[in-house]
Amino acid sequence: MNKHLLILGAGTAGTMMANHLRKRLSKSEWRITIVDRSEKHLYQPGLLFLPFGIYEESDIIRPTRDFLPDNVEFIQAEIDAITPDTHSVTLKEGSTLTYDVLIIATGCHTAPEETQGMLGPKWRDNIHDFYTLDGARALRDKLANWPGGKLVMHVNEMPIKCPVAPLEFIFLADDFLREKNMRDKVSITYVTPLSGAFTKPKAAKKLGHLLTDKGIELVTEFAVEHVDQEQNRLVCYDGREVPYDLLVTIPTNMGDAVIQRSGLGDDLNFIPTHKNTLQSLKYPDVFVLGDATNVPTSKAGSVAHFESETLADNVLLHIEGKPLKAEFDGHANCFIESGDGKALLIDFNYEIEPHEGGFPFSFGPMSLLDESRINHWGKLAFRHIYWNILLKALPMPGISRQKKMPAEV
Amino acid sequence: MKKNIAGTEVDVNEEGYLTDMTQWNEAIAATIAVEEGIPTLTDKHKQVLEYLRQQQSAGVALTIRSMGKSNVVTVKELYDLFPGGPLKKSSKIAGIPKPVGCI
Numbered sequence: 001m002n003k004h005l006l007i008l009g010a011g012t013a014g015t016m017m018a019n020h021l022r023k024r025l026s027k028s029e030w031r032i033t034i035v036d037r038s039e040k041h042l043y044q045p046g047l048l049f050l051p052f053g054i055y056e057e058s059d060i061i062r063p064t065r066d067f068l069p070d071n072v073e074f075i076q077a078e079i080d081a082i083t084p085d086t087h088s089v090t091l092k093e094g095s096t097l098t099y100d101v102l103i104i105a106t107g108c109h110t111a112p113e114e115t116q117g118m119l120g121p122k123w124r125d126n127i128h129d130f131y132t133l134d135g136a137r138a139l140r141d142k143l144a145n146w147p148g149g150k151l152v153m154h155v156n157e158m159p160i161k162c163p164v165a166p167l168e169f170i171f172l173a174d175d176f177l178r179e180k181n182m183r184d185k186v187s188i189t190y191v192t193p194l195s196g197a198f199t200k201p202k203a204a205k206k207l208g209h210l211l212t213d214k215g216i217e218l219v220t221e222f223a224v225e226h227v228d229q230e231q232n233r234l235v236c237y238d239g240r241e242v243p244y245d246l247l248v249t250i251p252t253n254m255g256d257a258v259i260q261r262s263g264l265g266d267d268l269n270f271i272p273t274h275k276n277t278l279q280s281l282k283y284p285d286v287f288v289l290g291d292a293t294n295v296p297t298s299k300a301g302s303v304a305h306f307e308s309e310t311l312a313d314n315v316l317l318h319i320e321g322k323p324l325k326a327e328f329d330g331h332a333n334c335f336i337e338s339g340d341g342k343a344l345l346i347d348f349n350y351e352i353e354p355h356e357g358g359f360p361f362s363f364g365p366m367s368l369l370d371e372s373r374i375n376h377w378g379k380l381a382f383r384h385i386y387w388n389i390l391l392k393a394l395p396m397p398g399i400s401r402q403k404k405m406p407a408e409v
Numbered sequence: 410m411k412k413n414i415a416g417t418e419v420d421v422n423e424e425g426y427l428t429d430m431t432q433w434n435e436a437i438a439a440t441i442a443v444e445e446g447i448p449t450l451t452d453k454h455k456q457v458l459e460y461l462r463q464q465q466s467a468g469v470a471l472t473i474r475s476m477g478k479s480n481v482v483t484v485k486e487l488y489d490l491f492p493g494g495p496l497k498k499s500s501k502i503a504g505i506p507k508p509v510g511c512i
Contacts, residue, residue, distance in 0.1 A: 158470070163512075193472070194509065198512050199507065199512070201423055221493070237473075238493075267475070336512075346512055354511070
């Protein structure tokens with residue numbers, strides 16, 4: 001046992017890589033270690049449902065170790081620095097790990113401190129987020145007794161993890177308020193830095209009606225200069241203002257601080273990564289996947305899943321000294337809750353925008369870019385698939401790492 | 410689809426954005442700018458356009474944040490230069506794709 005594969009981060013991406021590679025690397029030759037600051041695995045897609053009481057915390061948290069194979073060592077620790085020049089990683093408590101191959105899967109997180117006035121006395125009072133467990137919990141408690149008023153869903157800047165989640169939030173909020181017979185006491189506004197809620201032509205054409213049907217106001221190209229906590233309003237650089245009674249925000253998303261400390265990232269701490277091989281652009285023994293990369297596709301669990309299959313092959317090819325497969329195509333596949341017990345499903349990659357058709361097969365049973373009940377059941381069933389199949393890197397029939405071409409492009 | 414802009418035939422998408430940034434020239438930029446309600450492109454506009462084209466060539470995603478940190482322009486100036494749509498107008502005039510989300 002003389003070689004060491006080190007994985008940083010035991011979220012969706014890191015856990016899948018531990019499972020893939022423990023099956024494929026010789027146990028007598030390769031030791032595998034995985035490091036994470038937490039020993040609890042959070043099912044992040046479930047955070048969307050927590051504020052509305054659809055999921056409980058117990059539905060979305062499991063012990064990290066339950067999903068790691070035998071013969072993988074788990075270290076619960078904060079990582080202090082990554083030093084590729086010496087093939088070493090220092091932990092906060094002082095010990096140093098060395099590696100032959102490093103996989104970085106340290107993800108991304110919300111950084112409300114990046115926006116002036118966002119953190120302050122009213123953070124978690126009438127300014128909320130749902131991308132953290134604490135935030136989703138606080139928002140659930142707020143919504144339970146909220147008398148109504150101006151509800152504003154705000155996206156601070158791109159990229160964010162799960163870019164459809166804010167839209168899903170307003171669709172579910174619309175449902176939630178209707179069920180409480182208080183939709184008429186609430187105005188819902190969606191504030192985005194992009195030029196629209198739907199920016200891809202096919203999606204815009206097919207889904208543009210959703211916002212107007214549900215009576216949701218749209219404010220576009222809005223870059224928040226500061227949050228005015230005294231007057232309860234968002235202020236744009238061009239002087240526009242959006243007042244709120246309850247602000248639900250997606251703060252700036254950034255890669256982990258250890259990436260910045262180690263000098264490995266861009267200005268948002270995302271790591272420059274080859275978009276087809278997932279190898280670091282700077283260090284051949286370092287590979288990156290999941291939300292930690294800068295590759296131009298969505299930050300989403302499905303992307304990490306598709307990346308993990310290519311990366312498992314590439315780590316083996318790298319060890320054998322063979323050329324890597326430049327095959328990752330940016331494939332993403334996401335359910336979008338649209339309210340009223342229905343959901344949409346989208347499938348896309350670097351080149352092909354979300355389109356209509358069947359999924360996972362041309363005949364279905366699910367439908368792409370179309371609202372349906374079966375898509376909603378698929379989204380709810382996915383939690384079980386996540387825990388039992390996806391994290392353990394077991395095969396998913398009909399689901400291919402590369403995107404299947406649509407009938408008409 | 411093809412479109413004739415300022416005497417040059419170029420490839421554009423359904424929203425009028427150039428699909429091949431190498432077909433761009435300053436006359437095309439000036440014409441699109443007028444369509445977008447900007448009668449004259451100043452030197453400051455041109456600096457922003459040049460920066461955007463460099464970033465696009467380098468494969469860097471365009472965001473209001475990154476433009477504000479560029480030392481070329483502040484975010485406030487960006488809104489003043491391209492009123493009502495700093496991202497969609499500046500990218501269209503620069504002959505590069507519009508910044509988009511996943512849908």
